[in-house]
Amino acid sequence: MASVRDTYDSTLLGILSNEGEITNFLDVVIGFLYRRTDFFRIMKSKNDKLGFPPGTAAKLLLKEFKKYEAFAQRDEMEREKKRAAPTHPPGISEMKTSEQQQVSSTTTSKTNTPAATSTPQTTTATTASTTTVPSTGGAGDVKAPPSQNKDEDENTRASKQQQAFQNDPLSYNGAVREKYVWSQSISDVDIRIFVPPYIKKGKQVEVTVEKRHLRVCYRDDKGVSQTVIDGNLTWDVNKEECMWSLVPAEHVHVSLEKREERWWESALEDEPKINVRNIDCSRPMTDLDDEAQAKIGEMMFNEQQKRLGLPQSHEQKQHEMLRKAWDAEGSPFKGQPFDPSVLNINSGGVISANVNKS
Structure with missing residues (x-):
């Protein structure tokens, strides 16, 4: 690209x-x-x-x-x-490894020395004990069943593979496949189908999107139609809202609008599924309703004001109330410069003078 x-x-x-x-x-x-x-x-x-x-x-x-x-x-x-990666002088890790091996060797030789000087009877008894007594199944001997280890290895591989997909915006929350790459948000799926370098005009491409089916073809250099994708989608889409475009010599970009908000495990039914637990399931702020967006915006504003040492939104509202009370009829401060530090507002909204103010 x-x-x-x-x-x-x-x-x-x-x-x-x-x-x-x-x-x-x-x-x-x-x-x-x-x-x-x-x-x-x-x-x-x-x-x-x-x-x-x-x-x-x-x-x-x-x-x-x-x-x-x-x-x-x-x-x-x-x-x-x-920036966060630790920096060590060259050779430190190798020196530590060498020192650990020397300490281990010294400890082993010290441990074996008394055994060599013990009596034959003691040595025989120890050997017999070692060879005849079965493992007690202590904490150090506990091993997970082979099937469990296999599942853990597969989960680890799948997690690492999905992380690789996450690092590429074109496969974010999706996957890379042989003929295409796909990504998704909670409401949309984007599939980019690879085409040969000689595909440079939209009329060389044919895309058909149905409620739960996708078909993408192109005409090769001999004018023969070649099918790249012809399969069922994992879930329904609103075909009237779907669209496609051609990036010349690269791929056909098909944008699908999901009929219902949910995370897809695959774009097509016959492809390997991803584990949606390994993707980013957070939703962009623009997907939230107006009230939620306003609340998050207020929280972000308050955090910024707090870092700068300035009044937060609720404090600004209190200051506005105090300013009105400051110049109200009968106020002892009427006509004086506004100083919010000499007034307090309790939880019930009652304004009183700050007696501790010198």
Whole structure:
């Protein structure tokens, strides 16, 4: 992907340099989509050949933003890991290992010395005891059944494999398969089906999305139709809200909207399943209702204010009440500069003077 996109960097850098600000740069790019494409044209019926269904263009922009946001988060995590990695002078680990081996060897020789000087009877008895008494099954001898060890090994391998998928935004919460790669959120599934380098136009591709079926074909260099995917989806989708696009010479991007919010274990029924316990099941803030978003926003604001030593939201409300009471009729402070430290508000909302204020 990077090699294809890099070819446009010089042009885009020229535009950015000329505009000077990200906001102006975005205005140029989105303005181009408005003037020169059907990106903002709304399809009024299924017979329209230009434009997108209502809300689809905004979804496309948001999807691309989330994709590169995930890239940035992954890069930041890698930088954090590098900063947190302990640094040791070269050779320290090898020196410790060598010293441990010497200590172990010395301890063993000291332990064996008394046995060599003991009487023959004692030695014989000890040997007999060692060879005839069965294991007592102590804590050091307890071993997990082979089947349990096998399950643990498989779970560990699956967890490591899923972590590798999580590190790639294109397979985030999904997986990489032979012919495609897929990712998901709680409400959408994105499948990118690989195509040969000579597939550069949409008319070379045929995509059919049904409620629970996906079929993707392309025409090869001889004009013969080749089927890449033809299988049942794991769960139902809203086919009217699904869309696809071609990234020339790379892949066909199929975006599916789930009919119900749930985490899929696989994109297609016949592919290996992932363990959804190993994925990121958190939901983006934009998926929450307005009330929840407002509450989280208030919490984030309060945390920021607390770090800066400034009044939090509830304290600001109290200060506003105090300011009104300060200049109210009959207030002993009327006309004086506002000083909230000389007033208190109890849990019942009653305002009183701070007698401890000097």
